[in-house]
Amino acid sequence: MLEFKNRDATNGSFFYFEGQQIDLEVLEKLSDQSKSVKPTLSAILAAVELKDDESTVSTSTIAEKMGITIKALNDRLRQLRKLNFIVELPFVFTGEKTFKRRTMCFAVQFEQESIDNVNSDIEKKKTEIKKLAVKREFMRKAQKEIQLGDRPDVSNKLPCIVRHSNSFPIEQLAINGKDPRTKMAKKFYVTSEDGETKTVLARIQSHSRILDSDDLQVLFATYTLIRLYHEKESETHFLNGTTPNKLTPVYVDDILLVQQRALGGKSRRLVRESFKAIRDTEYDMYGLTNIKTKDGNLSFYGERRFRNFSECIPLSEYAPEISKDYSDVIFGDDSMIYLIELPDHIFESLMYNKTLFAFPTNSLSAPSLIFLLYLRFRSKCNNSDKYDDSLKNLNKVIAPSKRLGDFKRSLITSMKRLSKIDDPYLFSRIDTETNEITFNLWGYHGKISTKENYLTIKCHQKEVVAACGLDTSKQNAPTKYNDLYSNFAPLMQIDKILPKNIERIIKKDVTKYTVTYKHPSTGNTSAPLTVYSDSSEINDAVDFLCKSYGFEIALVEPKIREDIEKLSHFTVKGHSVTKDEYLTIKYICDASGLDGNGFIRAFFRKTSLHDELHTLILGEVDDLEPSEIFCKHVRSFQ
Known part of the structure; x- marks a missing residue:
């Protein structure tokens, strides 16, 4: 074993150059494309001139000569060890009493196999880059062929986070943490027209996994991007007299930008997984229903089924394939664009309602547990109200798969992470002596005791509004005026003045699967439409009816879509x-x-x-x- 008398652990790690035969010609065979590998090896070999009497050179000396930090050099050395370009030698310091140290002694070694492995990896990376270029070209062509509109720019300025102003029980049904179950039952609460709070039961199921709080943040980002997309397209619709197409392109990278997350393979994979969970999760809701009849109101218990997406189509260049365990079909793992269609009432609310619910810009970049807490606070209190709850109940409601102890640890960890977010309306302080957390979540000031297991908050309404980027002199609630309302309101008025006899004016042949439109005099027909018709086929039918009957596009398009919805699937x-x-x-x-x-x-x-x-x-x-x-x-x- 090597022994060094002139060094000790305080000098740090070092290289040993005694008795090594290094063929520098082998180094020249290393590809120039090897980024840090070749220059780092060259710098290490050049350090031979600096060796001391014991043939050693400190890694700190090499880092200084290279003009990089010792941490950066250590990262490179780890890579060189994996590639077998350097090895660790066993050694002792003279007079050393303990071997509990982190100091390492390195030696350089060159093997043709290591050179070949690096060069092979570089060629693989070149191939991957070519594949990515082909993929980008595929997506560019796909975008052009399906006539996607201009992509909203969210890279320079973060948008205000919004969602529709309809009732949205999914906020109460989302859970924190990856729950292994694919089925569960929960209850949530709604306020009736007479002001009473009523309980509704929900059966939640998914063949992949149930929507959780991380997915909910992606869903809110999706609402925001869909509204932004149509806001950019609204002028075109206004000039053409058309209404927005429900099938909207949403880009994976735009979701990450809205969430202020780094662009990268892992982040994109998580967004795709969220889209899959959002699409797959289905809610059966059971509660008391009122239906108006000619004799009055009829009350009974009923069931209603809901999904967050009517359509969620990943654009992919690869064909679907069956998973190795035959449990699923794998598709869309490379997709960067999704075509998403929201349920009618949600889409129409985003497009045509006067107001939308607004949320803080940083709410989607905060830990998802914090986001769930904030949503709960918004639903429980406003206008300077107070809200108290036990951590046991909070745990049961928003993180049922976690034990109370784990839930409290998650709370503490999430609160600590708030310090990394630059937001004047976001704050937390943890007192380890009293086991209390004092916080401000965008206007909701409160305290959590992990010892006594309680939570108490108070709403500061003006701060809640300001935290959403709204003017407190004009707004007293976190709601935002919907700019699309003024753009589309004139078009929507057309629906109110549609001729009542349009069904009799337009001639058509309808079968179980198809609808075909006829010219009023020549007998010429459009191509048959089905539930499988794409936007170009529908546009052709719209053009046919407009030319045949002299109707405006805004009158014809909704009628055609209504006819298609009545057709059957094969x-x-x-x-x-x-x-x-x-x-x-x-x-x-x-x-x-x-x-x-x-x-x-x-x-x-x-x-x-x-x-x-x-x-x-x-x-x-x-x-x-x-x-x-x-x-x-x-x-x-x-």
């Missing part, structure tokens, strides 16, 4: 084929010219292919490869 072996599944069949059969009507005609009578169609769309085989007979038949209906 059913195979009891399964209703979705639009995504129809598009998958187009893709795997290389039938880009196939429309919805052609798809239905292809399989309406060809029952001999129903088994294969059913297998393909449900992913019941190891690969999604259709037979040649199947593909040839599908392509014949293009």
Whole structure:
């Protein structure tokens, strides 16, 4: 074992250069593209000239010569050790009594295998870069082909966070923490028209995972971006007399920018996982319902089903595939753009309501547990009200999968993280002696005792409004005027003056699956529309009716969409084929010219292919490869 008498642990780690045969020609074989590897090795070898009597050179000396910090050099040395360019040698200091030290002795070694591994990794990275370039080109073409509008710019100025002004029980049903369950039941509370608080039960289920507080922040970012997108498109709609298309492009990177998170592979993956959870989570809500009849009001208990997204379509260049355990279909793991359609009442609220609920800009970058607390405070008190609760109850409501002790630790950790956010309306102080947390969450001032397990807050209403970026001299609640309302209000007025006999004016043929419009005199017809029709097919039908009847676009488009909603999906072996599944069949059969009507005609009578169609769309085989007979038949209906 090596022994050094002129050094000790206070001198730090060092290199030992005695008796090593280093072939510098091998170093020249290392690719110039190896970033820090080659220059770091060169600097280490150059340090041979600085070795002392024991043939050692301190790493701090090498860092100084390179003009970098010792921490940066240590990071590079860890990389060199992984690549086997340097090794750690066993040693002792003369007179050393303990071996509990962090000082290391390094030696340089060159092996052709290490050189080959680095060069191979560089070639792999070059290939990945080329793939990314191809992917970006694919997304650019896809964006152009489906005529996506201009992307809102959120990179320079963060937008005000908004959501629709409708009742939104999802705020109460979201949980903190990744819960392994795919089914659960919860209750939430609503205020009736007569001011009474009523309990509603909800059954929550998802075939992937249930929406949690992290996903809820992504959902709020999605609402904000959808409104921004249509705000940018509103002038075009106003000039053309059109209303917004519900299917809206949302960019993964824009979600991260709104949340003030770093752009990167891991962050993008988390957003995609959130989109999947938001899309998959379904809510069955049970409660007392009132229906007006001609004889009065009828009260009974009923059920209502809700999903946050009506459509959530990832744009991907890769075909779907079955997971290794056959439990799922993998699709969209590379997607950077999602086409999202919100439920009608939510979308219309974002577009046409006079006001929207506003939230602090930093609320989506704060820990998700803090976000849930803030939402709970907003629902529980306002106008200088006070609100008290036990931590046990709070734990049960917003983090049911956590034990009380774990929940309190999460609270403390989340409160500590607030110090990293630059926000005048955000503050926390933790007193370790009394086990108390004093805080301000955007106007809600309070105290938490982790010892006595209670929480108390008081609402400072003006501060709540100011924290949302609103003018307190004009606003007394955290609501924001919806600029889209003034843009779209004139168009929406058209709905009120639509001719009552429009159904009799427009001639059309309607079947179970299709609707076809006719010219009033020539008998010419539009292409049949189905539930699978895309925006370009719908636009063609709009253009046909406008030219045939002299109607405005804003009058015709809603009517066509209403007709389409009344049509049925094609059913195979009891399964209703979705639009995504129809598009998958187009893709795997290389039938880009196939429309919805052609798809239905292809399989309406060809029952001999129903088994294969059913297998393909449900992913019941190891690969999604259709037979040649199947593909040839599908392509014949293009």
